[in-house]
Amino acid sequence: xxxxxxxxxxxxxxxxxxxxxxxxxxxxxxxxxxxxxxxxxxxxxxxxxxxxxxxxxxxxxxxxxxxxxxxxxxxxxxxxxxxxxxxxxxxxxxxxxxxxxxxxxxxxx
Numbered sequence: 766x767x768x769x770x771x772x773x774x775x776x777x778x779x780x781x782x783x784x785x786x787x788x789x790x791x792x793x794x795x796x797x798x799x800x801x802x803x804x805x806x807x808x809x810x811x812x813x814x815x816x817x818x819x820x821x822x823x824x825x826x827x828x829x830x831x832x833x834x835x836x837x838x839x840x841x842x843x844x845x846x847x848x849x850x851x852x853x854x855x856x857x858x859x860x861x862x863x864x865x866x867x868x869x870x871x872x873x874x
Contacts, residue, residue: 768822769822772826773829774874777867782800783836786840794846798843799846808837
């Protein structure tokens, strides 16, 4: 079940990245861009390490994994990402970031 939860986590993170890409601040933030790159790297590692288990997974989970892989590959980061908190644009409380929190969830699975 842990592998299935990880697949679900990557799919969830893809949804967050897609949603926040259109956000006025998140979509231009270096945290968004860094998380995208980190998620791509982590997914490659996950798929390599769990290749046998993933091959044995049910079809819906394999499709979800493929959607996450293709979706992450298709996202394009901002041209000139900048830390929105440091720039004074992001008004979320200190230590709170929608993008970083979503990636942290995936890392805990």
